[in-house]
Amino acid sequence: MDWTWLWIPATLAAAAAQAGRNAVQRSLTATLGTLGATQVRFLFGFPFALLFLAVVFAIDGGPAPSISAEFLLFVIGGAVAQITATALMLAAMRERSFVVVTAWTKTEPIQVAVFGFAVLGDPLSLPSILAVLVATLGVVLMSGNPANATGRGSLRPALLGLVSGACFALSAIGFRGAILTLDSGGFFLQATWTLAWSLGIQTLILIIWMILFNRPLLTACLAAWRTSIWGGLLGATASQGWFLGFALTAAANVRTLGLVEVLFAQFLSRRVFSHNSSRRELAGIALIVIGVGALLVVSTR
Template identity: 60%
Template sequence: MTTSSLLWIPVTLAAAAAQTGRNATQRRLTETIGTVGATQVRFLYGFPFALLALGLVRLVLGEPVPAPEGMFMPFVLGGATAQILATALMLAAMRERSFSVVTAYMKTEPVQVALFGVAILGDPLSPGVALGIGVATAGVVLMSLKPGARLGAAGLRPTVYGIASGAFFALAAIGFRGAILALPEGSFVMRSTATLAWALGTQTVLLLVWLGAFDRKALVASFRAWRPSLGAGFLGALASQFWFVGFSLTTAANVRTLALVEVLMAQAVSHRLLSQATTRREVLGMALILAGVGLLLLAQH
C-alpha cells in the first residue's frame, strides 16, 4: 500500500477536527442570529475562502480549472441542498441537547446509508449488518431517554433532528463524491477544490434567495455578526476542503467512518468550551453507536 493511498486518513482526521470547531462556532451563533442565519454563515462566509483556495491550487499546480459537464451540476445541486438541510437540522438539535450528544446522533450516518440501500436500491441486509443497525439504534435510544422519564415530544424532537441531520449529511457526501468523479480532468486536489467552490457558491445563492424572501431579519443579522461568522466560514471551508480531498481519494463510506472520531472531539469541546456535562448514560450510548457502526462495517467486508 503506497503512501498516497493512505493520504485520505490524515486528511479525514484534519477535516473532523476543523468541523468540530466550526460546529461549536455555529452553535454559538444560533443564540444571536437564529438557526437559519447560523446555517447560512458557513456557506456565505466560507465561499470566499473556497475561491481563494481554488486560485492558490491553480497557481501552485499550474492546472486549468475543469469545466463542469455531464452529471457534475446535478450531483453538486443534490449534495448542496442535502448539506443545507443537514446543517439546519444539526443546529436545531444542538439548541436543545448537548453538543457531543447531537454529534453522536449524526454519526448514525453509516447506519442510515445501509438503510437507504435496502429501501432505494434493494441491497441485501445480512445478519451482521442488521446486528450493527440494532446496536447503534439502541445507543441512540439510550442517549435520548432520561432515567425515569417518558419520551415525550420535547425529548423526541432533538433526537429526530439529529438522526435526520445524519441522513442528509450521508446524501450530501454521496452527491459531492459523485460530482468530483464526474469532472473529466485534473488532479484529485484540483477536482476536489473546484467542486468545493461550486458547492459553496450554489449554497450561498440558495440561502441568500431563501433568506431574502422569507427571513430578511436573519439575513441582516448574519451580516452584522460578520466577525464571528468569518471564523465559522473559514473553519467550514477548511473542513470541507479536507472532506472533498478525502472523497476524491477513497469512498465516502471510508471517509465518513473514520470521521467517527469527531464524536470524541465533540465530547472534549462540550466539557472544555461549552461547559456541558456528559452523563454516564450518554457515554454508554455513544459507545453503543460506535460499536454498532463498527459491526456494520465489519459485516460489509
C-alpha cells in the same frame, strides 16, 4: 505515487474543524436563529473555498475541469441536502446537549454505505460493514434514551438529529458523485473545484431566500462577521478535508472515520458548554473508537 492514504489525515482534520465550526454556529443561534447560523458556514466559508481553489490552481497549473449536467445534478443535490441537514442539526442543538446532538447526526455512516453502494457502486466488504455497525452502535448508545431527556418535547431533538444524519448522508453521496464525474485534474483539484461549486450554490440559495423573505436576517449575518468569519474558516477547512476524502475513497469510509468528531465534540462540550457525560455516553465513545480503529485496519490492508 499512491496518495490514497491521504484520506485518513484529511478526514481527521475535517472532523476536528467541523466540531469547532459546529460550536461557533451553536453560539450564533441565540442572536441569528437557526437559519442565520446555518447561512454563516456558507456565506463566510465561500471566500475561503475560492482562496483554496486559487492556491490549488497555482500549484496544479492545469485547466479547470469541465462541467457536465451529471456534475451539476450531483453537486446541487448534495448542496441542498447539506443545507437541510445543517439547519436540522442546529435546531436540535437548541434543545439538547451539543455532544448528544452531534452523536444523533452521526447515525449517517450506515446510510452512506447503503446509498454509496446503490448510487455510486462503492464496494461493501463484510469487515468494513461490521466496523461501520460497531461505530454507529456507539453513536446510538451515546444518544441515550430520548424518553429520559429533560425539557419540553424530548423526542423532537432526537428526530431532528436523526433526519439531519440522513440528509448529511445524501449530501456525502452527492459530493462524491460530483467528484467522480470530473475527468481531468488531480484529486486535489477535483475535490477543491467541487467544494467551490457546492459552497457557491449554497450561498446563492440562502442569500436569495433571505433577500426575498428575511432581509433583516441577512443584515444581521453580515453584522456578526467577527464571530461568523471563524465559522466560515472552520467550515471551509472541514469541507476541504471531507472532499479530499471523498476523492480518494468510498464515502462510507470517510464518514465512519469522521465519527471521531464526537470525541472532539465531547471535549468542546465539557470545556465550552459545561456539559458532563454519562457512563452510557462514555461507553458509546469506546465503541466508536473500536469501530473506527477496525475500519482503519481493514481499509489500509
